[in-house]
Amino acid sequence: MIEKMILTGTSKEIGEQHGRLGKNQIIQSLETYEKLFRDYQFISWNEAREMALHYVKAIEKYDDQLLEEMEGVAKGAGVDIEDILALNARTEIALGSYGNRQFTDGCTAIATTSPISHDTIIGQNWDWKGAQTKSLLLLEVHRKNKPVITMMTEGGIIGKIGYNSAGLGLCFNALLTDRKSNEVPIHLALRGVLNSFTLSEAISKIKDGQTAASASLLIGKSEEDGSGMVINVEVSPFGIDYVGGDKGFLVHTNHIMSPVIKKHLLDMNEYCFEDSMLRYKRAQQLINIAIKKNEKIDHEVYKKWLSDTFNAPNSINHLCNPHAEEHRQMETVFSIIMNLTKRKTFLSIGKPADGQFIEI
Known part of the structure; x- marks a missing residue:
């Protein structure tokens, strides 16, 4: 580990x-x-x-x-x-050369909170090049006047996926689009969110076109009294928009959902329908099954969801698809579950269906 x-x-x-x-x-x-x-x-x-x-x-x-x-x-x-x-x-x-073959990482992110679960939990699989398993770092960052951050990242990159001591957690889904700006690189905006004490502060770090590229940020927050909330924000160089419902759960994969964002950007994910949208629908289906069965929504059910192999290789537990162009081949590199209410986090390196989650 x-x-x-x-x-x-x-x-x-x-x-x-x-x-x-x-x-x-x-x-x-x-x-x-x-x-x-x-x-x-x-x-x-x-x-x-x-x-x-x-x-x-x-x-x-x-x-x-x-x-x-x-x-x-x-x-x-x-x-x-x-x-x-x-x-x-x-x-x-x-995204710098639109005429060539673009690439970016993929992910399936899930969040649950009241009324469907007692705890506020967020989790995701990070799907990318298998070689980047060797680049993974688990960092605990103590910066003066900022919350303590625990973050999974790639070597050299100072902002990615994680949570902080204020009970705020962040999942990240890349969005492949046709436009960018010279504003703040998205990974540094992720760090800005993780440096935040409140949801309002987090939003202030990504609104008004501050980010150079587009992405989905799934943010959860749990207060000391146990109350919690999850939001899903699609960010872009042209502003932000909230997406998803208000039924106590949120899901995002790697396609643009906001009609507001779509007015400014073209979704360039050529595998949207056969990959991203199917993972999105499958994750929603798994959550709805759990609700109907009255299953306890905790880290154990998240492990099951993130290990799901339905429609492999383009499953939530993503396998490398040999039929995709090489620059778009990816697999699950790590999986993380963050219980923001209980301040507990579980991590699996590699495909979760083939490994195990360890509390960190």
Whole structure:
């Protein structure tokens, strides 16, 4: 099982610890994305580094401590700051050449809360290149005047999927679209959400076109008295919109659901109907079955949902599809369940149907 790295100190010191302790994982990330950019976007790594520099001004305005942390990561790992910037802007760089074959990671995210469950729980599978299993880091970040963050990420990337000591948790689904901006890279916006104490603060970090790329953010919050709430926000360079219902559960995969967002963007997911939409419908079906059977909605039922192999290889427990183009082949790399009410988290590395969840 993956070892948790505890990072403390100033932003620069936090980054240096990430870089030093996670150097091997950072090198793996650099190798993965250099190959993907070269083979499918026809972008050299030097070109990717130059593209990443376009985001520096927006990052400085958003939270200059994130830039300091990335400088620390570079120093600790013995690489250039441009390398770390490129990793954190890898979603935006992948959208940089619309005439070529675009790629992005996939996911199935689920959230439940009252009235269908006592606890507020969020969870997801992160589907991507199997090689990136070797890049995974479990980080616990202690930054002054911010909640403590526990986060699963790729080596070198300082914002991704996790929860914080204020009871706020975050799941992330990439959306493949035809437009982007030079605002804040989406992975750094994820960190902005995880740095937040409240839902309102989290929304303030992603509204008004602050993000350079589009994505779905499924955010849960549990208060000390046990009350909780889950929201699903689709973000874009043109603003945000809430999606999903109000029946106590939410599901998102990798296609745009908001009619507001669709007015500005074209959904470029060529496997929308045979993959993303089917995973979405299957997850909803599993939740409705559990409700009808009056099953207890807890981490055990989440394990069952996230391990579901119906319609494999394009199942919630995603298998690599040999019939898809290579740049769009992906599999479940990790699975995470966050009980925000009980402050308990369960993690499975690799496909959950083939492994086991460990409490972290």
